[in-house]
Amino acid sequence: MLIKKRVFAAQFIRRPDRFQAYVNKCGEEILVHVPNTGRCKEILIPGATVLLREELNPTRKTLYDLIGAYKGNRFINIDSQIPNKVVEEALNDKKIDKLIEYNTVQREKTFGNSRFDFKLSNDIGEVYYLEVKGVTLEVDGRSTFPDAPTQRGNKHLLELIEAKKSGFGAGVLFLIQMNNIDNFSPNDDMDVAFGESLRLAFNSGVDIFAYECEVGEEFITLSKAVEIIL
Structure with a gap:
């Protein structure tokens, strides 16, 4: 299946709780949604390149979902949906x-x-x-x-x-x-x-x-x- 919405790369900073993370996108620290309740500790590490999917929903608190990350050269999709x-x-x-x-x-x-x-x-x-x-x-x-x-x-x-x-x-x-x-x-x-x-x-x-x-x-x-x- 294709991911039809726009996606952007960023660098992972931290994950204060299961559903939220802070990333560095184009030099700006932003809050994003994490659609995965698992720990993902070996994937979401500071400095890791992550992938954000744009979600243009005016009712949301965040503009992006964090849907994947690179673990070395391996890209892992972490979107539980x-x-x-x-x-x-x-x-x-x-x-x-x-x-x-x-x-x-x-x-x-x-x-x-x-x-x-x-x-x-x-x-x-x-x-x-x-x-x-x-x-x-x-x-x-x-x-x-x-x-x-x-x-x-x-x-x-x-x-x-x-x-x-x-x-x-x-x-x-x-x-x-x-x-x-x-x-x-x-x-x-x-x-x-x-x-x-x-x-x-x-x-x-x-x-x-x-x-x-x-x-x-x-x-x-x-x-x-x-x-x-x-």
Whole structure:
């Protein structure tokens, strides 16, 4: 998918809270919105080159969203609103082999006590619930999730297990918002409960997907599956 709004480079200064950051744009220190509740500590470091997306909304307090950053030569998209859009495009373009049989794609559908990102269905009445998680944490080509404790993410996994027990298809897709990734694993050091639930989900028949992206300053698209190490 293309990022159709104007984008600008800046230098990261600091992040006083989850949703705000200060950057240096053309010699001026400005406040921007950070559309990611994760920690991103290894990405958002002082002096890092970051990418800002212009948001011309008169009701906003800030003019820009901080949507990505360079970690060395690697550009990482950190916009938490992007993964569902990228996966929806991939589903419609039949890029995810195991899910190509589903021709109806619905967003934000409820099962049990959770609202999943996608409900997929086909002409013979089969239904599949898919949850999407954006991944921005990478060390030496190894990607992991989460980068902050996530009770909500754990709840989604347990609900996917219940969906599978109820006779529906169920899966979680980790969209790695960068390229050149060797493998993906749960981040047990950050959230051991999530890792345990992910392994339980796998052993219960829930599909686990991990895909990296081709990503640049003005585009991001799902590209290829990466090895999953549970």
